[in-house]
Amino acid sequence: MRADARRNYERLLSEAKKAFHQHGIHTSLDDIAKQAGLGNATLYRHFPTRESLLETMLRDSISELGGTAQELLTTEPAGAALASWVRAAVAHATTYRGLVTMLMDSLKDETSELNNACTSMQSSGRQLLERAQRAGEVRNDITASELFALIAAAAWTREHAPEEADQVLTVLIDGLWPTRS
Numbered sequence: 001m002r003a004d005a006r007r008n009y010e011r012l013l014s015e016a017k018k019a020f021h022q023h024g025i026h027t028s029l030d031d032i033a034k035q036a037g038l039g040n041a042t043l044y045r046h047f048p049t050r051e052s053l054l055e056t057m058l059r060d061s062i063s064e065l066g067g068t069a070q071e072l073l074t075t076e077p078a079g080a081a082l083a084s085w086v087r088a089a090v091a092h093a094t095t096y097r098g099l100v101t102m103l104m105d106s107l108k109d110e111t112s113e114l115n116n117a118c119t120s121m122q123s124s125g126r127q128l129l130e131r132a133q134r135a136g137e138v139r140n141d142i143t144a145s146e147l148f149a150l151i152a153a154a155a156w157t158r159e160h161a162p163e164e165a166d167q168v169l170t171v172l173i174d175g176l177w178p179t180r181s
Contacts, residue, residue, distance in 0.1 A: 024097030069124035079137030
């Protein structure tokens, strides 16, 4: 990439990060280009879709979430590792307002530019879940897909009813433990 193109790319990412933090992921892409002092054609040349822009912005944090899962697999007891990762996944899904819905939609849409990242994130969670199930620390009747639906619900609550978010997350994690007979 030429130096000027690289500068434009970085300015667009910086402005997008600010705009998404302030207004959520559905903010106007044209406004992002304008705030960066560039035309919308420049934005669309670098990021043809909103998802491609988000994928670029989230690539490192999704990779970190996967790295966290791998670290937890080797350093924490199985149930505690899963609980820690669920908390991190909920926090990640609420990085920007509206993100959790897009992530869940992308998981189901193989053509989505976020699908690979979301599938990778789900795979990390599945490894932690299956390890905790094998150790008998988590219920056996939950799938990785159901776990992600629960994570999405907790993230949605954090976004829309923040005063209830901590309690919902606590109930989610407590609900993962096996029932005692």
